[in-house]
Amino acid sequence: MRSLQFLFLAVTASVCVAADAGRIDIKIIANPSVRASEISRDDLNRIFLMTKSSLGATEHVEPVLEKGGAAYEMFLKSYIGRTDSALMTYYRSLVFTGKASIPKSFASDSDVALYVAKTKGAIGYVTSDAKTPGLKTLEVR
Amino acid sequence: MRALCVLSFVAACCGLASAQWNEFSVGAKTVQVHGFLSQGFAVSDQNNFLTMKTSNGSFAFTDFGFNASSQLTDNFRVGAQIYDRNIGVLGKWHPQLDWAYGDYKLKDWLGIRAGKVKTVLGLYNDTQDVDSLHTFALLPQSVYPTDLRGSTIAHTGVDLYGAIGIESRGEIAYTAYTGALPFDRYGGYPHGTQALGVTLDHLSTRQTGGDLRWNNLTDGLTFGLSFITQPYESAGTVDLRILGLTGIAPYEGDSMADHRTQFYTEYRRWRLTLQGEYYRETWGIDVKNYEKLGADSRGWYAAAAYRVAKRLEFGTYHSRYYPDWKQADLSLPTNHIFDQAITANITLNSFWGVKLEGHFMDGYGEFYSFRGFYPQDNPQGLKPHTNLFVIRTGFNF
Numbered sequence: 033m034r035s036l037q038f039l040f041l042a043v044t045a046s047v048c049v050a051a052d053a054g055r056i057d058i059k060i061i062a063n064p065s066v067r068a069s070e071i072s073r074d075d076l077n078r079i080f081l082m083t084k085s086s087l088g089a090t091e092h093v094e095p096v097l098e099k100g101g102a103a104y105e106m107f108l109k110s111y112i113g114r115t116d117s118a119l120m121t122y123y124r125s126l127v128f129t130g131k132a133s134i135p136k137s138f139a140s141d142s143d144v145a146l147y148v149a150k151t152k153g154a155i156g157y158v159t160s161d162a163k164t165p166g167l168k169t170l171e172v173r
Numbered sequence: 174m175r176a177l178c179v180l181s182f183v184a185a186c187c188g189l190a191s192a193q194w195n196e197f198s199v200g201a202k203t204v205q206v207h208g209f210l211s212q213g214f215a216v217s218d219q220n221n222f223l224t225m226k227t228s229n230g231s232f233a234f235t236d237f238g239f240n241a242s243s244q245l246t247d248n249f250r251v252g253a254q255i256y257d258r259n260i261g262v263l264g265k266w267h268p269q270l271d272w273a274y275g276d277y278k279l280k281d282w283l284g285i286r287a288g289k290v291k292t293v294l295g296l297y298n299d300t301q302d303v304d305s306l307h308t309f310a311l312l313p314q315s316v317y318p319t320d321l322r323g324s325t326i327a328h329t330g331v332d333l334y335g336a337i338g339i340e341s342r343g344e345i346a347y348t349a350y351t352g353a354l355p356f357d358r359y360g361g362y363p364h365g366t367q368a369l370g371v372t373l374d375h376l377s378t379r380q381t382g383g384d385l386r387w388n389n390l391t392d393g394l395t396f397g398l399s400f401i402t403q404p405y406e407s408a409g410t411v412d413l414r415i416l417g418l419t420g421i422a423p424y425e426g427d428s429m430a431d432h433r434t435q436f437y438t439e440y441r442r443w444r445l446t447l448q449g450e451y452y453r454e455t456w457g458i459d460v461k462n463y464e465k466l467g468a469d470s471r472g473w474y475a476a477a478a479y480r481v482a483k484r485l486e487f488g489t490y491h492s493r494y495y496p497d498w499k500q501a502d503l504s505l506p507t508n509h510i511f512d513q514a515i516t517a518n519i520t521l522n523s524f525w526g527v528k529l530e531g532h533f534m535d536g537y538g539e540f541y542s543f544r545g546f547y548p549q550d551n552p553q554g555l556k557p558h559t560n561l562f563v564i565r566t567g568f569n570f
Contacts, residue, residue, distance in 0.1 A: 072340075072341075074338060074340070074341060074342075074343065074344075074389070075338065077389065078336070078338060078344060083281070083336045083344060083346060083388070084281050084336065084338065084344075085247075085278065085281060086280070086281055091247065092247035092248075109443075113392050113393050113441075113442055113443065114393075114441065114443070115443060115444060115480060115483075117480065117483070117520060118441065118446075118480075120523065121305070121306050124207075124303065124305065124306055124569060125300045125303070125306050127205070127207050127240070127242075128207065128209065128238065128240065128254070128300060128302075128303045128306070129272065129291045129299045129300060130240065130242055130250075130252040130253075130254065130272050130274060130276070130290075130291070131276070132250075133203075133205045133242060133244060133250075134205065153247075
C-alpha cells in the first residue's frame, strides 16, 4: 500500500515538474517616460484592451505586443484571459468601428524592448531574463 | 464587372495581409488601412429567406468594407469606412459611408466623437457587418436582423463615452449619443413596406440613446444595458389597390413612439464564450388618413461557443422573436420567429475563415416584422418551418 502511495506521489510530482518546465516568466517593461513603478492586473488588462490610455501621472500609454511565442501565451493567460484569436478579434472590432488601431507587435524580446525604449509611453512584456537596459520594469500588483 | 471588383478586393486583401502593408506614413503621421469581405451561399428547404432565392440556393450574399484611420495626436484620432453589400435585394451594391468621425479623448472617463458614428446597442450592433468578428455566419436575427441593419447601425451626430476602472472589479463603460439616422433606401424596411403597397421616398429618424456596461466584473464577465429612442417621419406613395381601389395616393406616417431597451451579458474566458441578450421595443405609427398601428416587440437569444482547436470553434444559439408580445396566441407562425442555429467556424489563417451553419426556424412573423420572410419573395405563401444551410467565407486585413 505504501509503495502505491509513493508511486502516486512520485508520478504527481513528475507531472508538476514537467508542467512547470513549460512555464515561462515574463516581466512588464515600460519606457522611462512612464512614471509609475507598479501596475495593477486590472490596469494592465485595460491598457492592452485599449479602454485605458493613461497610467497614474502618465497621460498617454501605448500597449506593445510580442506576437507568438511562449511570452505571448503566458501574457494572454496571465493578464488577458483570451486566446490569440479572441484578442485579435477584439482588436479588429475596435478597428472596424474606428475606435482604435491595432497595437504594434514584434516577433522577439529584443524588438519589443527596442520599440518600447524609443516610444514615449510604451508598455510591453518580454521574458523575464531578457536584457532591457534603460527600460523600467513595472511590478504587477 | 462587380464580380471583378470583388475579386480585385480579395486579391488586395490577401496582398496587403501577407505583405503587412496596412500601415504607412503621411508626413509624420501613421495611417492604418483595414478591410473585410464576406461571401456566402444560402440554401433553404421551404421559404426564401433574407430576400435571397434561397429555395434554389443563392450566392447573392456579399458584403465588404474598407477603412483608413490615423491617431493624429495622443488624444485625437480620425477615420472613415465605406461599406457595401448585396444580400438578395438588400444593399444592391450601393456603397455607403459607414462611419467617419473625429474622436477626442480628454480622459479615460471622457471622450467625444463627432461625425457619423456607429451606434452602440447591445453586444454587436456596431460590429454586426464584420463577419470575421463573429462565431456565427448569421447573428441571432431576433436581436440583429440583417435586413433591418440600417434601422440602428449608425447616426450622424455626437457621442460622449468613457470608462472608469473599479479596483479589482473591472470597469464601467458608458456611451451616450444623439444624432440623425440616415434612410437606408435599400434595406428591409422599404422592401417590406412595398408588400403593403407603400413606396417610401423619405424616412427621417432621430436617434438618442445610451449604453452602460460593466466589463470584467469577474474575469471575462460583462453585463450591460442599452436604451434607444428613435422617433421618425416617413413619406412616400401608396398603391390603392392594396385597399381594393385604384390609383396612387400620397403616404405619410409619423411614429408615435419607438423605444427599445436591451439587456445583455457575456462571459468570455479562454476558449469558452457564453452570451445572452434580451430586448423590448414598443413602437407605434400614425398613418395619416388611415389608421394607427403599434406593437410591443420582444426578442432574445442565448449563445454558446467553444474553440476546440486553434482553428476550429463550434457554436450554437437559440433565438426567439415576438412581433407583438400582446398577441393572444404566440404559437401562431405569424406571431413568432424561433431559430435554432449550429455552426462550425473554421479559421484558415489570421485573415481568412469559413463558417458552416445550420438554421432550424419556426414561424415567419407578422406582415410588419420585416425579418427575413417577405410575402413578395414567397409568392407561393409562407410555410411555418424553414431549414436553412449557410456557408460563409470572410477575409479581413
